[in-house]
Amino acid sequence: MKTAAVVGARSMLGGELVKRLHERGIATVTIGRSENDDIAFDLTDAAVSVPASINADVVFHCAASFAGDSDDGFRQNFAANAESAFAVAGLVRDLKATALIYAGSASSDRTLDPGNFTSYGLSKGIAEQLFDWALQRQKIRFCSLRFTQLFDVGGRCCDHQAWFGRIIAYASRGEDISMPRSDGVRNFLHVRDAADVMIRAAESQVAGVLDIAHPESLTIEQIADLAFNVFGQGGRSVIVPEKTPFRPIHFPDGADAFARLGLHPAIGMRDGIAMIRDAGTAPAFGPMDLT
16 A cells, blocks of 8 residues: 545544554545645535546545434435445545545444434444445445544544543543443543554455454443543542433444454553643543533
8 A cells, every 4th residue: 555545534533544644654645625635525515526646545434424313413414424425435436446444433333322323323334335335346345444432632532522521621630520320331442543443454355344342441430530540630530329320332342353453452541541641632621511
């Protein structure tokens, strides 16, 4: 792989992926809505023009809509995540790429969180089926990596992982945090590990849907205890019994996928929190108040 195209290069995962590709000496073609991207492309607009001079060996797809489950949210998620698959497949063809590596979601598994199957998970799952069908016809390899929850050093994860952001905010300030009890664990993967998994998937010949879950699953209380310990500023987590508990979520076992890839996560939760502390980026985390 000498050149890689990244759809959603300015997203949290896309930005980290571009960085990791450059560290390996791999040239990148950025694709997205920014005027600074090499190829202008909006997931909700099928029109995309690829200059004949631009090719890529692999296309990485990191863009998505995270709208809610209202009627408007469903329409937005379906258009951006599912319907756009046909345009992205055409983009892969026009770039003369041999593979599409997709940042899928564990939320596409209906058994993950029974009773809480979201339009985001549904639309991402439909996209996998559309990609599989379209790219088989083009004889292009397709691999979807169903990531669990992602977190980063810069705080961009707070848009989707509000409780993690709140824990970092309180622990870094040494203030007690009030929180519900946990009736189940959560599974977080550092965005750097996620980017490395995508690169490994591109370099290997794996295809199909792979469940990517960190071997370490923790309750929200355990994550909070780690954060207070790592920052060492005082404070603690205080469980409030009357608050609605964090519901159980049945995360997949990622061992098989990591074995197939010949790669294992390098960053655990304690290490990831220490990276935030050492980078001095804790002020970017929050919100302080969350219902």
